[in-house]
Amino acid sequence: MPHTVLNFSVLQTLVEILATLAFAISGMMEAARKRLDVVGVCVVAGMAAFGGGTLRDILLDRRPFFWVQHAAWLWALLALCALAMLTLRARHFELTERAVLWPDALGLGLFSASGTQIALDMQMPAIVAVFMGVITAVFGGVLRDIVCNEIPSVFRDHRPYAVCAFIGTWMLELAQALNAPKWLGLTAAAATTVTLRGLALWSGYRLPGWDPDSPWKK
Amino acid sequence: MPHTVLNFSVLQTLVEILATLAFAISGMMEAARKRLDVVGVCVVAGMAAFGGGTLRDILLDRRPFFWVQHAAWLWALLALCALAMLTLRARHFELTERAVLWPDALGLGLFSASGTQIALDMQMPAIVAVFMGVITAVFGGVLRDIVCNEIPSVFRDHRPYAVCAFIGTWMLELAQALNAPKWLGLTAAAATTVTLRGLALWSGYRLPGWDPDSPWKK
Amino acid sequence: MPHTVLNFSVLQTLVEILATLAFAISGMMEAARKRLDVVGVCVVAGMAAFGGGTLRDILLDRRPFFWVQHAAWLWALLALCALAMLTLRARHFELTERAVLWPDALGLGLFSASGTQIALDMQMPAIVAVFMGVITAVFGGVLRDIVCNEIPSVFRDHRPYAVCAFIGTWMLELAQALNAPKWLGLTAAAATTVTLRGLALWSGYRLPGWDPDSPWKK
Numbered sequence: 001m002p003h004t005v006l007n008f009s010v011l012q013t014l015v016e017i018l019a020t021l022a023f024a025i026s027g028m029m030e031a032a033r034k035r036l037d038v039v040g041v042c043v044v045a046g047m048a049a050f051g052g053g054t055l056r057d058i059l060l061d062r063r064p065f066f067w068v069q070h071a072a073w074l075w076a077l078l079a080l081c082a083l084a085m086l087t088l089r090a091r092h093f094e095l096t097e098r099a100v101l102w103p104d105a106l107g108l109g110l111f112s113a114s115g116t117q118i119a120l121d122m123q124m125p126a127i128v129a130v131f132m133g134v135i136t137a138v139f140g141g142v143l144r145d146i147v148c149n150e151i152p153s154v155f156r157d158h159r160p161y162a163v164c165a166f167i168g169t170w171m172l173e174l175a176q177a178l179n180a181p182k183w184l185g186l187t188a189a190a191a192t193t194v195t196l197r198g199l200a201l202w203s204g205y206r207l208p209g210w211d212p213d214s215p216w217k218k
Numbered sequence: 219m220p221h222t223v224l225n226f227s228v229l230q231t232l233v234e235i236l237a238t239l240a241f242a243i244s245g246m247m248e249a250a251r252k253r254l255d256v257v258g259v260c261v262v263a264g265m266a267a268f269g270g271g272t273l274r275d276i277l278l279d280r281r282p283f284f285w286v287q288h289a290a291w292l293w294a295l296l297a298l299c300a301l302a303m304l305t306l307r308a309r310h311f312e313l314t315e316r317a318v319l320w321p322d323a324l325g326l327g328l329f330s331a332s333g334t335q336i337a338l339d340m341q342m343p344a345i346v347a348v349f350m351g352v353i354t355a356v357f358g359g360v361l362r363d364i365v366c367n368e369i370p371s372v373f374r375d376h377r378p379y380a381v382c383a384f385i386g387t388w389m390l391e392l393a394q395a396l397n398a399p400k401w402l403g404l405t406a407a408a409a410t411t412v413t414l415r416g417l418a419l420w421s422g423y424r425l426p427g428w429d430p431d432s433p434w435k436k
Numbered sequence: 437m438p439h440t441v442l443n444f445s446v447l448q449t450l451v452e453i454l455a456t457l458a459f460a461i462s463g464m465m466e467a468a469r470k471r472l473d474v475v476g477v478c479v480v481a482g483m484a485a486f487g488g489g490t491l492r493d494i495l496l497d498r499r500p501f502f503w504v505q506h507a508a509w510l511w512a513l514l515a516l517c518a519l520a521m522l523t524l525r526a527r528h529f530e531l532t533e534r535a536v537l538w539p540d541a542l543g544l545g546l547f548s549a550s551g552t553q554i555a556l557d558m559q560m561p562a563i564v565a566v567f568m569g570v571i572t573a574v575f576g577g578v579l580r581d582i583v584c585n586e587i588p589s590v591f592r593d594h595r596p597y598a599v600c601a602f603i604g605t606w607m608l609e610l611a612q613a614l615n616a617p618k619w620l621g622l623t624a625a626a627a628t629t630v631t632l633r634g635l636a637l638w639s640g641y642r643l644p645g646w647d648p649d650s651p652w653k654k
Contacts, residue, residue, distance in 0.1 A: 040591025071561035155258025343507035373476025
């Protein structure tokens, strides 16, 4: 889970845990589809859950990482993977991609907002802070897909995902410009991102790509 | 574009912009071939253009990155991708790999020279500085290919590319040993690299690889 | 070769060189199977040999890297690759995966122990230190496989590898808790890992994975 400055309520902590869980489960799902062993399942789940925040912290040169400061998360990850392998091999219980769409959208909103705020607090330029927020929320999934030898789905599935976070996080810049309190900016940014993601899924809107007959010649 | 110490003329700035453009376009071309959506196009173009310099800065622990200090480059990248998608989908205009070979060779020369100089200025050993220069120029393309789920072309196309930069950047070590001015070393290194790359393309020289029947057994 | 604190004997230095060689050879073998050119062979061999320790140092924010402080290793790598390409193309000599299994197991034990000790010396929590040790020993191979466009074998071949290091490195935590001298903890950790790896290979034990009919639905 990307380290977050969102710390103003128990509700919000619960949402973070739910969202981190959704990210980890997306990693386990891909690991299962690729027939990885238990090591692969744990690593891919961990990358999906913690990879985006870790990459952001490397780029911003922030230490310690969230999962170093709160090492209990690593134990929780191992326990989660063990639990998933035990219960899901029994096949009484099935999880689908649809089931994690909403927790995943919450994670997209929360982690992109908190990542952007962290960069803003470090005096990064607006566009850099927005990119850092998007990286926080999105690059866990990118690392997950690269390790599983797929082109990252966020770059090719044409359903708006990173774009929602890219738009939503500008609310934080707006809040800063208006001297609004931080919690308001964070809430507005996360809510905007989640709403846009929901609208995109509901409407089936597709992002543009290139023509089937690409004009680029090899 | 990798951060550069080459700052001694307007001509040189123009060459840098041209070369960065060539790197970004190589990313867009690969993204188009892989049918990525607009998010993928922007990210892959950005990785191809800025990835090598960013990796070098992480390895050397240098901050801020070029694209943090000059955040306008990120806006330029977004504008470039938008422009490319608008104009190229219309298909009145075609770009080929051949068209970017020369700007790309200029980028190879410039960025490997500037990357090496940066490492030398940090008192790195000669061989480390040379590797840092090659990484600056080459790893943008490596990241581009990894994200697009290809073995990086620089590792397998047998046409000298990284090797030209590896040889050319030693001119900077020579210049330093002779106490020659920096601009002279940088120019000599870049010119050597570009010339070698040009000769390699012109002659069709192929790097050695392994025998078709590899002697390594699984 | 990951930077190591194991410095208490000539024997141990010899084991380190042997193990680093095994890691580099595993990179060359994969590069050969993928028909890479000489640049690819050198880079993949270098990633396999030095990648894990470099990633650990980036995560721990340690500088200089081992291969910056002892740049002669880079020359040795280049010489090794040149030598391998010259001799192995002649095909009088064959190397198999089996031939490097034991040096590789020694590397797993040594580098995971030394990586964990480095993290403990930086006051990292126990679980973080263990992960850093495993990353040191394992992620060179992960980078090698990612660059060669394969799912990392350590995540899917079901033969215990990372798991052996994960268990063995806890000996260092035990030694620390008992105030035992460092060399004893390092030796015990490395020996435990190597023994477990040996037992795993000898017994043919397979790690659990998911059911062939995965319960995860797309």
